[in-house]
Amino acid sequence: MDKHRTHQLVKSGYAQVAQRGSGCCGAPAEQSPHAKTAALLGYSEQDTTGVAADANLGLGCGNPSALAGLEPGETVVDLGSGAGFDALLCAEKLGPQGRFIGVDMTPEMLERARINAVNAGYARTVECREGLIEELPVASRSVDVVISNCVINLSPDKPQVSSC
Numbered sequence: 001m002d003k004h005r006t007h008q009l010v011k012s013g014y015a016q017v018a019q020r021g022s023g024c025c026g027a028p029a030e031q032s033p034h035a036k037t038a039a040l041l042g043y044s045e046q047d048t049t050g051v052a053a054d055a056n057l058g059l060g061c062g063n064p065s066a067l068a069g070l071e072p073g074e075t076v077v078d079l080g081s082g083a084g085f086d087a088l089l090c091a092e093k094l095g096p097q098g099r100f101i102g103v104d105m106t107p108e109m110l111e112r113a114r115i116n117a118v119n120a121g122y123a124r125t126v127e128c129r130e131g132l133i134e135e136l137p138v139a140s141r142s143v144d145v146v147i148s149n150c151v152i153n154l155s156p157d158k159p160q161v162s163s164c
Helices: 003-020 034-040 045-049 085-094 107-120 158-163
Strands: 075-079 099-104 126-130 145-148
Touching: 003 107, 034 045, 075 085, 085 099, 085 107, 085 126, 099 107, 107 126
Parallel strands: 075 099, 075 145, 099 126
Antiparallel strands: none
């Protein structure tokens, strides 16, 4: 399958998830097991019930915000940031001087992420950019930390992702 077709399939699938407001299994958020799954991945109860709760669509497979060793004031870019679950958790750690740049190719996910950032009070420090992880809309050497949560596996050109 060519790269363009792969991107379109992934984009279409994640647009549907964003529009449903639920993860891969289709259950409404109030009935979904996302908080339990997130707990198994190392997210705390506060992570899943606090300001980031609405952004947890149950799509991740790890907890990069806990593993990245973030420091206040750093700039972080997230490859495939989705609805902003990790963005909001990172924003708390980065503080008011830090910056979080979420990159996603799905306009519907970006819309949810922007709304979630505003609702959580992080509109000034969380920025959502539309783009491909193989062609990041971020200047080289302009970030301190790069994270991703179960997204690089979806790329049809993984060597290109690693060279960005």
